[in-house]
Amino acid sequence: MYKFDPKVIRVGISGCLTGQQVRFDGGHKRSDFCTEQLARFVEFVPLCPEMAIGLGTPRPSIRLINQDEQIIAQTAKGDDVTSALRDYGRTMAPQFDGLSGYILCAKSPSCGMERVRVYHESGKGNAKEGIGIYAAELMRAQPLLPLEEDGRLNDPVLRENFVTRVFALHDWQCLRHEGITAARLIAFHSRYKYLLMAHHRDSYQRLGNLLSDLSVDVEQTANAYIEGMMQALSNNVSRKNHTNVLQHLQGYFKRELSPRQRQELARTIHQYREGILPLLAPITLLRHYLEEHPNDYLHQQVYLNPHPEALRLRYGI
Numbered sequence: 001m002y003k004f005d006p007k008v009i010r011v012g013i014s015g016c017l018t019g020q021q022v023r024f025d026g027g028h029k030r031s032d033f034c035t036e037q038l039a040r041f042v043e044f045v046p047l048c049p050e051m052a053i054g055l056g057t058p059r060p061s062i063r064l065i066n067q068d069e070q071i072i073a074q075t076a077k078g079d080d081v082t083s084a085l086r087d088y089g090r091t092m093a094p095q096f097d098g099l100s101g102y103i104l105c106a107k108s109p110s111c112g113m114e115r116v117r118v119y120h121e122s123g124k125g126n127a128k129e130g131i132g133i134y135a136a137e138l139m140r141a142q143p144l145l146p147l148e149e150d151g152r153l154n155d156p157v158l159r160e161n162f163v164t165r166v167f168a169l170h171d172w173q174c175l176r177h178e179g180i181t182a183a184r185l186i187a188f189h190s191r192y193k194y195l196l197m198a199h200h201r202d203s204y205q206r207l208g209n210l211l212s213d214l215s216v217d218v219e220q221t222a223n224a225y226i227e228g229m230m231q232a233l234s235n236n237v238s239r240k241n242h243t244n245v246l247q248h249l250q251g252y253f254k255r256e257l258s259p260r261q262r263q264e265l266a267r268t269i270h271q272y273r274e275g276i277l278p279l280l281a282p283i284t285l286l287r288h289y290l291e292e293h294p295n296d297y298l299h300q301q302v303y304l305n306p307h308p309e310a311l312r313l314r315y316g317i
């Protein structure tokens with residue numbers, strides 16, 4: 001059981017992505033981003049389903065095959081390993097309540113999250129339409145868990161989105177660990193206001209409405225809340241939506257800033273909107289003004305600091 005620990009952010013990962021030599025050919029698929037950057041802030045839980053079911057390394061490669069409309073995983077020797085991989089996934093996935101994210105190896109018939117090659121049983125033709133057998137069980141048992149594949153993490157927008165979700169889920173797990181009360185739930189929502197608005201404005205309003213009557217059943221509301229929140233955060237944020245939120249935040253400084261400072265902030269937001277500056281530029285300026293003109297409500301906004309700055313995730317978007 002991978003227990004939750006408020007002091008550690010645990011993230012599951014396909015073992016080969018951490019450099020473990022567990023691939024069918026005895027190699028690995030080490031991810032630099034995971035091992036050199038993200039590993040400074042999270043504790044990885046590396047697992048290799050194919051090794052775990054007793055296939056050694058090196059081993060015959062595995063393929064997904066569409067057999068009478070059933071997807072099976074078969075080794076190059078003809079052994080069917082579908083049940084073994086599925087059972088392993090079914091045993092492990094319920095133990096992942098303490099994880100805050102999972103990074104899967106792309107294209108793998110065991111770990112692939114999407115677009116895994118599925119071969120026709122005749123041997124002729126294939127389509128990139130499968131999900132790895134282990135990954136499918138993981139998704140079924142842990143629908144809230146942020147999942148991403150190594151290849152997709154090279155995209156700055158997808159990378160930032162994934163890490164945002166990991167930190168947000170961990171924040172939520174801390175709240176659960178502490179104990180959910182109506183007041184804590186409302187305070188949590190208040191801190192996530194601008195992050196939610198950026199990702200999905202309607203969800204921000206809907207989640208707010210959900211919290212409007214907490215006399216019913218706090219536990220039930222909390223479950224619906226986190227489901228809606230993780231769903232909302234899975235939407236990537238467009239420049240337009242970020243601009244909207246930045247302009248909202250700009251409004252808080254209307255009276256505090258000099259005309260020159262106001263102009264500078266408006267220009268920086270505009271240049272971000274036009275793609276001339278990265279998101280980090282207006283955010284840095286806003287944080288600077290916030291230091292000069294403290295505002296408790298803004299200070300607590302996760303939108304301004306959703307993940308460690310050292311990851312430099314807002315330089316590329």
Ligand code: SF4
Nearest residue numbers: 015016048105108111
């Ligand atoms: S993709 Fe999954 S099953 Fe394949 S080597 Fe990596 S961890 Fe093991």
